[in-house]
Amino acid sequence: MTDVQDFTFEAGAEAERLRRAFEAFGVVVVKNLMAKDRLAEQRAAVNRLLAIKLQRLGHSSISDDIDDNLNALVKFDQQHAMDIIRAIKDSPFFYAILADPKLHDLSKACLNCETLLSIHDIAQFRIDPPNHDERNFEWHQDFQYNVMSMNSATIWYPLKPVSEQMGPLVVVPGSHRTIVPVEMNFESHKPGSGLMHAVLRFKVDESEAERKAAVLCPVEEGDVVVFHSLMLHRSSANRSNRSRWTVNPRFGDAADPAFADRGWLAVRDRTQTAFADYFPQYVKVSGS
Numbered sequence: 001m002t003d004v005q006d007f008t009f010e011a012g013a014e015a016e017r018l019r020r021a022f023e024a025f026g027v028v029v030v031k032n033l034m035a036k037d038r039l040a041e042q043r044a045a046v047n048r049l050l051a052i053k054l055q056r057l058g059h060s061s062i063s064d065d066i067d068d069n070l071n072a073l074v075k076f077d078q079q080h081a082m083d084i085i086r087a088i089k090d091s092p093f094f095y096a097i098l099a100d101p102k103l104h105d106l107s108k109a110c111l112n113c114e115t116l117l118s119i120h121d122i123a124q125f126r127i128d129p130p131n132h133d134e135r136n137f138e139w140h141q142d143f144q145y146n147v148m149s150m151n152s153a154t155i156w157y158p159l160k161p162v163s164e165q166m167g168p169l170v171v172v173p174g175s176h177r178t179i180v181p182v183e184m185n186f187e188s189h190k191p192g193s194g195l196m197h198a199v200l201r202f203k204v205d206e207s208e209a210e211r212k213a214a215v216l217c218p219v220e221e222g223d224v225v226v227f228h229s230l231m232l233h234r235s236s237a238n239r240s241n242r243s244r245w246t247v248n249p250r251f252g253d254a255a256d257p258a259f260a261d262r263g264w265l266a267v268r269d270r271t272q273t274a275f276a277d278y279f280p281q282y283v284k285v286s287g288s
């Protein structure tokens with residue numbers, strides 16, 4: 001049984017050690033990588049968007065805390081959380097995260113590569129309010145959603161600590177060596193609804209995945225998780241009384257031969273059938 005400590009490092013760990021752990025487990029946790037003041041700036045940027053939205057709805061008592069303001073906002077309508085996610089992704093601070101040298105160094109070390117690509121469309125920001133399970137992911141791999149280089153890195157870090165009750169990420173260390181076949185059904189999918197996860201159904205032996213699973217918790221302020229695009233992972237339910245805020249960009253290796261040969265085509269808003277187009281042997285199209 002793999003222990004989370006086997007792939008957990010302090011910031012400043014040598015690239016070679018990170019790479020070896022990433023190769024062995026498909027996941028690495030780096031403690032204290034993001035500076036606390038950078039995280040405070042990111043929360044402040046999120047809070048400005050929450051304040052704008054609340055003011056537009058006539059709500060005048062704005063808090064300094066993103067959770068208070070989000071709670072006030074979703075009382076008007078849960079869908080406002082999606083508007084905030086959309087605006088966050090289009091904010092300069094989010095582009096700065098994609099350009100963060102610390103995340104680049106970590107991704108390059110893990111992927112053992114020199115030239116990264118990061119596609120804005122598939123970088124995510126998640127807000128997971130308590131007891132709101134609609135957007136929770138079952139067991140899946142990220143490659144089928146993103147179709148960047150096969151050995152891409154998904155970065156996952158919280159703006160506030162994630163405790164056991166808050167729905168920590170669950171991973172299967174060492175599961176990153178095979179592509180899991182999927183069933184795709186775009187029939188009732190609405191782009192931009194935040195429900196893209198429901199389009200793919202992964203053929204996973206769930207009891208085996210649960211048996212080998214490691215729960216990444218607690219993840220403290222400043223800690224960063226990076227995992228391989230083929231590593232099996234899932235969400236868990238947030239049963240605390242505050243939201244889980246996670247920053248979730250992805251970095252691929254531009255030198256992956258198949259990725260470069262297809263002109264670095266990946267999944268963007270308008271290319272959601274890319275996995276079926278390039279990997280038809282893993283796909284059964286249903287609902288047509």
Ligand SMILES: O=C(O)CCC(=O)C(=O)O
Nearest residue numbers: 126137142234235236248
């Ligand atoms: O944060 C979560 O609950 C799931 C995130 C995830 O599955 C992903 O980043 O691919």
